[in-house]
Amino acid sequence: MLDDRDRKILRLLQEDAGLSVAAIADEVSLSISACSRRIQRLEEGGYVARRVAVLDRRKMGVPTTVFALIKTATHNDGWIDEFRRVxxxxxxxxxxxxxxxxxxxILKIVLPSAEHYDTVYKQIVRQISLFDVSASISMEILKSGLALPVNYAE
Structure with missing residues (x-):
């Protein structure tokens, strides 16, 4: 069962997984060792799936987002496994x-520009049969993030 301190620890880790245990302990009013044990318990309990670095898409050269909308005529397990592999x-x-x-x-695709979508499209359709593919280019990101609400976790 999670308490308010656990939830605050999870919020802090989502904001910056690189925070030191000392900084988190200070924020949640715990000793470093008690905070460390809580973080370990949260990780072992599966609440923290992994810790990652979020890269800047512009600096990585992929500022464009395209959403590919795919219809297929095939819905068997073999096709789905192959689609997943592709x-x-x-x-x-x-x-x-x-x-x-x-x-x-629906596929979310990040690209250097909208023109690069054709390259990804061809990689897909050369390997697997699709009924229909259409795409929408994101004009503006109104909200983006990886943080999950922590108030539903028990």
């Missing part, structure tokens, strides 16, 4: 979701 091998595809509605999958 998209996993393309680093520009940073998210993939199977969705309800008029399309089957």
């Amino acid at each position: 998209i996993s091998a393309i680093p520009e595809i940073v998210e993939a979701h199977r969705v309800t509605g008029s399309v089957d999958y």
